[in-house]
Structures are given as structure tokens and as C-alpha cells.
Amino acid sequence: MLIFNLEGEEFKCPTTPDEMSLSQFDEIIAISNDESLGSISRCFKMLEFFGVPEKVLDNLSQKEFVEAYKALVDYEIPIDIEKSIEVNGRTYEAYNGDEFEFNARTIELIEIAQMKKDNRFASWVMAVVYKDVDLSWTEHKDWNHIKHKANTFRKELTGAHVIPLLPRLARRQMTQLEDAVQKD
Amino acid sequence: MQFKKINWSDVSIRDFQELHDIMNATDLTPTGFVLEVADLFHEFDDDLSEKDLKSLKDSISFVSTPCKPKAKESVNGKPMMQFSRMPLSNFIELDVTLVKNDFCDALPICAQIIYDLGDEVFDLPVTDVIGAVLSFAEYRQNVYSKYPNVFMVDDEDDLDESDDMEADEPKQDVATGWLKIVFLMAEGDLTKYNEIISSPHILVFNWASLSDSLKSKKASGN
Numbered sequence: 523m524l525i526f527n528l529e530g531e532e533f534k535c536p537t538t539p540d541e542m543s544l545s546q547f548d549e550i551i552a553i554s555n556d557e558s559l560g561s562i563s564r565c566f567k568m569l570e571f572f573g574v575p576e577k578v579l580d581n582l583s584q585k586e587f588v589e590a591y592k593a594l595v596d597y598e599i600p601i602d603i604e605k606s607i608e609v610n611g612r613t614y615e616a617y618n619g620d621e622f623e624f625n626a627r628t629i630e631l632i633e634i635a636q637m638k639k640d641n642r643f644a645s646w647v648m649a650v651v652y653k654d655v656d657l658s659w660t661e662h663k664d665w666n667h668i669k670h671k672a673n674t675f676r677k678e679l680t681g682a683h684v685i686p687l688l689p690r691l692a693r694r695q696m697t698q699l700e701d702a703v704q705k706d
Numbered sequence: 707m708q709f710k711k712i713n714w715s716d717v718s719i720r721d722f723q724e725l726h727d728i729m730n731a732t733d734l735t736p737t738g739f740v741l742e743v744a745d746l747f748h749e750f751d752d753d754l755s756e757k758d759l760k761s762l763k764d765s766i767s768f769v770s771t772p773c774k775p776k777a778k779e780s781v782n783g784k785p786m787m788q789f790s791r792m793p794l795s796n797f798i799e800l801d802v803t804l805v806k807n808d809f810c811d812a813l814p815i816c817a818q819i820i821y822d823l824g825d826e827v828f829d830l831p832v833t834d835v836i837g838a839v840l841s842f843a844e845y846r847q848n849v850y851s852k853y854p855n856v857f858m859v860d861d862e863d864d865l866d867e868s869d870d871m872e873a874d875e876p877k878q879d880v881a882t883g884w885l886k887i888v889f890l891m892a893e894g895d896l897t898k899y900n901e902i903i904s905s906p907h908i909l910v911f912n913w914a915s916l917s918d919s920l921k922s923k924k925a926s927g928n
Contacts, residue, residue, distance in 0.1 A: 625754055626758070630738045633736060
């Protein structure tokens with residue numbers, strides 16, 4: 523957490539995914555993926571998003587900026603995917619057996635989420651991967667249910683929950699690309 | 707889990723029509739596409755693992771390969787129609803079907819005529835059916851080029867009329883074109899209609915061609 527002072531007032535800025543709500547983390551991912559911005563502009567935009575006043579940003583020294591930049595991009599990534607999470611008294615599970623694996627329908631649902639391009643990717647991924655243990659698979663894959671769950675997760679969970687899933691997704695896409703290249 | 711590799715020859719006309727719809731669907735993701743196509747040929751659960759998904763995908767790799775059609779002399783014990791001997795009615799029916807329908811919808815209708823079959827054509831391999839339909843299409847093209855004067859339906863009067871037509875006005879369709887040919891051959895006599903369309907199409911085209919040549923000669927005074 524970064525703390526900025528302006529005329530006696532303190533401004534707190536979360537820097538690691540566990541300090542951000544899933545909703546905030548979605549925004550941070552969107553800013554990180556904004557190719558129209560350079561890396562310094564991205565950092566400023568993230569600080570702005572967290573409510574750091576313009577006056578503070580305008581007067582930031584080079585040292586302070588480097589410190590903020592490092593805090594925002596350099597954090598430890600949790601590796602283990604949580605098997606289950608509890609939100610508002612309900613239990614959601616990511617997998618049944620010993621190991622996490624994306625199943626075919628989950629991959630399809632994630633691809634649908636990807637096509638939405640609505641800057642809510644992390645929330646969709648969480649809602650798709652974590653299944654309410656009291657619901658059937660048919661109920662789980664209903665898009666209205668997924669939407670409701672994504673909205674709940676956005677408020678109740680932090681970005682840290684989704685972090686371990688992202689490298690797995692990236693690895694999957696990499697394998698797909700390699701397969702495609704090999705076939706060509 | 708290992709899924710059997712599917713080839714084009716395993717694809718029935720019914721599968722092919724569904725495949726056509728899946729390929730034209732705009733809301734499918736890459737994995738959604740694989741699952742939808744594979745669902746036509748295999749049984750699998752929704753919780754199919756990622757590894758099994760790969761095997762499933764490999765099993766339907768035929769979709770990215772060209773289909774090699776091959777006409778069969780007979781299917782389900784029914785011989786393929788000898789195109790050169792077909793009555794005019796069949797020729798017209800096949801021609802109109804090919805022109806007025808999407809190729810995918812035209813396939814079973816044409817196959818029913820070509821092999822004189824019923825709804826069982828939907829179970830035939832698409833390779834056989836496309837082969838038969840392409841054979842007819844090739845034959846039809848030869849007929850068209852052999853009788854250019856018969857198929858030049860638009861005479862000068864028609865051309866003048868079409869010049870006057872508004873751009874959005876529907877053009878004369880293929881069925882009307884055929885009706886016009888039969889009408890000319892029957893010299894407007896409705897009682898001759900059945901006789902003409904059940905005659906061998908080659909005989910009718912020869913007759914129409916001769917009649918046209920004689921008319922032209924008469925008109926030029928030779």
C-alpha cells in the first residue's frame with residue numbers, strides 16, 4: 523500500500539492484488555493492456571484510478587514515482603489455485619479432484635468472456651472457474667448465473683484470488699499457439 | 707479418452723447441413739466450435755478434460771481439409787440416373803433446385819432425384835452426394851454449351867423490356883424461364899405440356915434447337 527500526503531491529508535493507494543477488490547483489479551488489467559499508453563502513462567493512470575489527486579501526481583519526485591511504479595508492477599504472485607472460496611455464506615469450488623484443470627466447457631466460457639472485451643475479464647474468469655457446490659453443472663454454465671456471480675465476486679473478492687489462474691490461462695493459450703504453428 | 711478420427715466420408719448429408727450451420731455461426735468461440743462439431747459425431751460429457759479436448763479436436767481435423775467428392779454408380783441398391791436419358795422434367799427439377807437453393811440445401815433434393823431415393827438420402831455420405839451432384843452440374847454445363855440458342859432465352863424484345871425495368875424489380879426466375887421454353891415447344895398448347903416434359907431432354911433440346919435454326923433462316927430469307 524502506498525500512502526501519499528497532501529496538505530496534511532493522507533491518500534492510500536493499493537498496489538498489490540490482495541489489496542484491490544476484484545473490480546479494481548479488472549480496471550488495473552484494462553489499464554495494463556491499454557496499448558495506446560506508454561508504461562509511465564499506465565502507472566499515472568493507475569494512480570489516478572485509485573484516487574491519488576492530480577496535485578500529488580504533478581509534484582511527484584522521480585524517486586517517489588519509481589517507488590510507486592515498482593510497487594504497482596512488482597509483487598509476489600501466489601502460485602496455488604485456491605480449491606474453494608466462500609462468499610456470502612456460499613461455497614464455490616474450482617475443482618473436484620487433486621489437481622486443478624480447465625475442462626472443455628470452462629474453456630469455452632472463458633473464451634466467451636474474452637470476446638466480451640468489457641474490462642471485466644478477471645471477474646468473468648473467477649465466476650466461470652468457481653462453481654457453486656450446491657448447483658448443478660447446467661445451472662453453473664447458465665450465463666445469467668455467471669453474470670450474477672461475477673458481480674458478487676467483484677465486490678467481495680480481491681484480485682489475489684484470480685492471480686494464480688492467469689498464468690494457467692496464458693500457458694494454455696501458448697500451447698494452443700504452438701499447436702497451430704506446428705500444424706502450419 | 708481417445709476419440710475416433712472422423713473423415714469426410716463419415717459425414718452424412720444431415721451432419722453436413724448441421725456442420726454448415728455451425729460454420730456460419732458467428733457467436734461461437736474456438737472451443738465452442740470444436741465442441742459443437744464434435745457433438746455431431748461423438749458422445750462426451752460437459753466436464754471433458756483439457757487433454758480429452760485436444761483428442762476431440764484432433765478427431766474433427768477433417769473440417770480444415772478439402773472434401774474429396776466421388777460419385778457412386780449406385781447407393782442403397784439404387785443406380786445413379788443416366789443423365790443423358792433423363793426426361794426433361796428431371797432436368798428442369800435438378801436445374802431449378804441448383805439455381806434456387808443454397809448448395810447445402812440442394813444436395814439432398816438433387817440426390818433424391820439422381821438416385822430415386824426418399825428421406826434416406828440424409829444418411830448418405832456427403833462425399834457420395836456431392837460427387838453425384840457435381841457430376842450432374844458438369845453434365846448440365848455441357849448441355850448448356852451444346853445448345854446455346856435454346857438457352858438464350860432473352861430475345862431482343864426481352865432485352866428492351868429489361869432496359870426499361872427498375873433496378874429493384876425482380877428478374878425472371880429460372881422456373882419461369884423453363885416454362886417459357888416448354889410453352890414455345892408446345893406452341894401454346896397446354897395439352898402437350900405433359901408430353902413434352904416427360905420426353906427425353908436431349909430430344910426436346912434438339913427439337914428446340916432445330917426449330918430455332920429454322921426460324922432464324924426464315925427470318926434471314928435463306
